[in-house]
Amino acid sequence: MSARYIFITGGVVSSLGKGLASAALGALLQARGYKVRLRKLDPYLNVDPGTMSPYQHGECYVTDDGAETDLDLGHYERFTGVPARQTDNVTTGRIYSDVIAKERRGDYLGGTVQVIPHVTDAIREFVLSDITDEDFVLCEIGGTVGDIEGLPFLEAIRQLGNELGRDRACYIHCTLLPWIGAAGELKTKPTQHSVKELLSVGIQPDILLCRAEREIPKGEKRKIALFCNVKESRVISALDVDTIYAVPLTYHQEGLDVEVLDYFRMMKDGEAEEIDLTRWKDITHAIRAPEGEVTIAVVGKYTVLLDAYKSLAEALVHGGIANNVRVKLNWVESEIFEKDDPLNYLENVHGILVPGGFGERGAEGKIAACKFAREHDIPYFGICFGMQMAVIEAARNLAGIPNASSTEFGPTKEPVVGLLTEWKRGNQVETRREGDDLGGTMRLGAYPCILEEGSRVAEIYGERHIYDRHRHRYEVNVAYRDKLEAAGLIFSGMSPDGVLPEIVERRDHPWFVGVQFHPELKSKPFAPHPLFKGFIEAAVKTSRLV
Template sequence: MTNLRTFPKYIFVTGGVCSSLGKGIASASIGALLKASGYKIFVQKLDPYLNIDPGTMSPSQHGEVYVTDDGAETDLDIGHYERFIDVSLSKDSTVTTGKIYTEVLTKERRGDFLGGTIQIIPHITDAIKERIQQAAKKSKCDIMIIEIGGTIGDIEGEPFIEAMRQFRNELGSKNVLSMHMTLLPYLKAAKELKTKPTQLSVRELKRQGIQPDFILARADYKIPQALLDKISLFCGVEKRFVIPVTTSNSIYEVPVKFYEHRITELIAEKMQLQNLQTNIEEWEKLLQKINASDQELSIGLVGKYMRLEDSYISIIEALKSACYACGCKLNIVWINAERLESQTSNEWEKIKKIKAIIVPGGFGNRGIEGKVLAAKYARIHNIPYLGICLGAQILAIEYARYILNNPQLTSEEFDEYSDSENHVIHFLPGQSNKKSKGGTLRVGSYPCNILRKSIAYESYNQDIVHERHRHRYEFNNYFRNQLSGLIFSGIYERQDLVEIMEIKNHPFMVGCQFHPEFKSRPHKPHPLFFQFIKIACMDKNKNATTF
């Protein structure tokens, strides 16, 4: 699309009424359709919170921390963008108020503003616009999608909305497009959807100087055409550009539904994109797989951030993608690691009914012994086990206790004051428990050499892979020669760090220090997840596909 190279197009996506409407899924779906139309896409999330990044935020409050190849700790929506659009995003994809203010105040302290008074307008808004344009330039994208977090009316979000307004005025409506997603709540007593919250949300958006080009009307029930017409009338948006977005059985239905509502054609009309042809064959094939998956596979997820499923959203989506490829339907059995520590807990009744166990990452010592017991159960009963980051460390600790007959073996993270000879897991070289928590982890993509004649090699069929990390603890090489039967099948050779370990003569008991879920895609599951699910469902479906 050479006619766009010198001047990229920009699509802003905002939300109203409440959070968690699905702006991220909508942005990702639109990006996927535009990519399927032949355009190069880049996506950016503008988050109004004051944190520098989500790295120190609790998963129970904010969901998982997603990591990019270049080591950015980001909002979980970046994961949706990558999965849907199948692109590798970067640090340029995530901007927070904390980053913007830090950047502007650093310049002020350095004297860059020559003693001038620093204000929201123009200094903060200029910094926001500069971040957007830098990302577009570095990515060399044709179309850039910018999602603004939070909702219209949030105090902390107003500088971003003002920057958006200025951006549109400067570049023109043919180059900057506004999409506003808003809720139509259903009142059970009245038995109807209500448009008033949408009207008020759009009114607030107009008050801040922005007339939306599209309204994405979000509802849990089918929206009658009369209500869409009413939204059009009261919000000043042409009927064709009011798009119903009803709750789907799968998030991967959204691109197809948007396509059916001709959203790419309407975007092309607004932004004067020529000869647009959208190929959604890949998405249609995926939906066929999803709908054909009828045999249920129960996977136990042993975690401790149980209040919010988004804490493990990338793992859930990676499991689903692997299940689709294997012709089965995922049933996640949520198992509370803390409750496993009580031998009489009902969690043990759950764990006896599952076909495989996955232990995800996490921090701190809460629920650790429960996770160790889950790993022990998987080892003894030959149940497929996949340990990710902390889950890999749990595998090592449990197996070391078994082989060396020493229940005191643990991680330095959980017992930093005990004898270091008991630390199967210890601080990474160069790390220290005295470091601050933010921005000090080993993050980003690193190469891993794969040992042949291993489950890891059978999964990848490659000698070297690149995977994303987020941790500060690592397997202690002091124990490497003491644990017979534990195969170290993935190594980061530069520092001789164990990246993958697996138990010999077990169907699938694998731990990886990295986070494979971040590189899984709905159309192509991650090799480790695929192998894990294939082994787990082998008795149920011996015709699992390959990719």
């Protein structure tokens, strides 16, 4: 049986939760025994989000095969467990780059290159590519219907609807029912206009997912169905919930999965309730009824926009689920510690996490946070840049290297952290130089790491050979290993060739671990990453000592 395609669009405003809707629907179809694949089509002109500021676009999610992608792919993985790939996220920039490259090579045989059919053909080709035995492919189209940037993508999925036919293509439109306090009612007009905008490009939505902050009356659903030309049962309420992991449960209660299968004529008599949602019930119960609470300080430099740390925040929640505690996050801008005593912000926390980042701004504040955690025996977790700052802190204050620094901050006589210029991926050697393009030039994707026998991290993982995802262009300089280990900072995880330090830890501390990779990218609510599970477990022990 060929794959069926579900196209998810959004209207009225951005941030309606199309990504979560796609992920939750994928999880529901999985729970019914179907194999799913999720994809994101992004209308912006960047080739990928790798060069975009976290303030602009939130975090940049990285796949095992080294793609820098939209953060929604993180939701897809966390809800379904299906590893995303290079072929699951495409942008206008990438599409146009490919089309122009073909034109330069003469692939179009002298023809005039146009948005239709050349750009739309490239989008269609992407949507249909790299599919094997999936039952459903869910394609989310970024942006808001009506944006000029999104028109080629809407035209492409319109064409695909005609090509695939009704039995293999379904359109779900996410929209908004705002509550007008002065009138005391939900308004359906924005939804009507949004559907009208979609109709203007030739797409009739089959299912409407209506975001609202309070219950949608039956009369309003009937009105929406009438004006938007959909069955009343396919006007689905999407109300706010206390945790995103309740979304599959609430969407099932509203009948979203049933309506999708009914649309494809796949719902058999009596099959509506044949679904095992135990996983999601257990997860939401653990979140709503914890046995305790711990406070974790996240000392970062993009805390103004929490989407910059989306996977990180979720991984900490997963660590809480594994330990049956609520994790309260205290977001701290690292620059504060360059002016104020960390004691004023970190005295009562049960764990300190310093995440990744780029550039010198806020670095000294992160170093101060590392020092505070080390001196006060507070569990410390450093990720990527957070590991590098922990190494610099130890070099300056314990290993007798007061001028220790990173070449990321400029020339230094003590490059404890330096630009990574060469590394192995399998049997291939990859190289980078100072003047290379910024996009796609970091050490990206999953790489192997060998853990030292008897180390804390080997105990945490329960094995010595691990794979985790990287996104960095600077690395701890292995030439300083002896001095740092003499100061108590143990290099407990290395690349297989022994050249690249991957993990450091302190054994004279309750829990002090720094990793060069991003473990948050592989954590899921039903399979918390071992490091986050271990970190929160250490925080729980600290909370009981306070």
